[in-house]
Amino acid sequence: MASITFENLTRQYPGNPHPSVVGLDLEIHDGEFLVLVGPSGCGKSTTLRMLAGLEPIDDGRLLMDGRDVTGQKASQRDVAMVFQSYALYPNMTARQNMAFALQNRKVPRGRITELVEEASRILQLDDLMERRPAAMSGGQRQRVAMGRAIVRQPQVFCMDEPLSNLDAQLRVSTRAQIAELQRRLGTTTVFVTHDQTEAMTLGDRVCVLNAGLLQQVGTPQQLYSRPRNTFVAEFIGTPAITLVDGVPVRDGAAHLGGTGHRIALPAGASDAGPVLTVGLRPEAWRTVSLESHPGALQITVALVEDLGADQFAYGLPARPTEGVTVRGGRVCVRLPRGHRVEPGETLAVEPVIDEAYLFHAETGLNLRSV
Structure with a gap:
């Protein structure tokens, strides 16, 4: 687990006249579930990718537990990513997908088996471990993708719209599983979504972004009852x-x-x-x-x-x-x-x-x- 600090983080893609993220200052507490929410193009996925080391930082600093990791590669940050598209290897079973990263890190075979079986129990995947992705539903694939992240026992989970490919009913049940999982593991989690209902039901705190700028960060109730501006007031709340x-x-x-x-x-x-x-x-x-x-x-x-x-x-x-x-x-x-x-x-x-x-x-x- 780790605390995370964004200090004046800025990212501007080549050829884009405007930065995707502008001067972001944000503190994420150790063990917190923080949700980044906003409309398409607001900079939330770019922020997550900078945290994971998948995007360079043009200006500012990124700290993990007070340690500057701005220039470190993704492999050096001890961050696990869960993608929107699941990103499972189609020729591997669920067990093999979950174990693959640990094998690459030369983790002893007995330890790999222990970690994979523990993740399988947590996510209720025991009956699916010998199946390949093509024989699974969308929700099952997403649980395998989360299991692959869990076995690494990272300091930080990064989740980039992991529920957007699921149908409405499955989104609700999987959302509950993610919330329960985070509470059980206590791992610092940063979750990206454009769905304000997901943001309000999952996050300990919610960070609202628009056009690369931080609009407000607070608990779901604070955003609903005390919006800082009209953008937050309009974006948070249904209807x-x-x-x-x-x-x-x-x-x-x-x-x-x-x-x-x-x-x-x-x-x-x-x-x-x-x-x-x-x-x-x-x-x-x-x-x-x-x-x-x-x-x-x-x-x-x-x-x-x-x-x-x-x-x-x-x-x-x-x-x-x-x-x-x-x-x-x-x-x-x-x-x-x-x-x-x-x-x-x-x-x-x-x-x-x-x-x-x-x-x-x-x-x-x-x-x-x-």
Whole structure:
């Protein structure tokens, strides 16, 4: 196990006008499960590959347990990689695939057998050890790939979107296996995914990247409840947050429209500007009746998403306020259990003021966290 420190790490590919990773500063604790998440092209896989020694570092330093490994080769870093494509040898059985790296390192045969059998028990592979990859399912191949990494007993596991080739149900079960495995072994693990659900369910902490820049790092709950900016707020959470731009500021408060929709600015944010962006997650709306709440916001429903335990209504304000726009063209409201609404109907809602986010209109920063 090892702690990892990225000090101002930068990587720019030849011919690319912009760096893929820019000045990354990040501390990963010994034994931690850290997830790198972000959209395609954000630099998460490049960051992982720099850690594994598969990509050169153009600027900055990489430390493992305080030791500078920036210039070391991959073979010198004691890091095991699990790839998206499994990368198993097709002509070898699962047992042979798992033992191959240890044989190359001249590990005694008895020790190899011991390590392979232990990994097989952990991953429940005993019935598959004599099969070749072609005779395995995707989930079984991925477990063999993890077993190949486990037998090396590395200081760090690097996992590059290992679940992306699996179907939805298998992703959930394999995700649980990976989480249990990491807890059992206690090995420092860095996991890359573009799926924020995976990130939120797996990571001790989650690091959000965008365009090569670190946006925020924290526990899943910190990212959800205290996003640093609008990018993190939009990326983390399913369904996504509703962002309303151009909300006017008067008398120390943002006025979302309607009667009583006044959201007080936090202390120190009095100079935030004439307009703000207000963020409201689906659960931060409550449905009301127009008779008892004549000043409620009215949403024209375009789509109802029924997920069994939850229902979500999507739509746009029936009476839009001049200058105020809904980013992405939709408001998402979680409906109370048993509340039925159909597309084309009007839904009256009130924002839960205490659960509203206020973001600077230009910088996108959360005014309650700056």
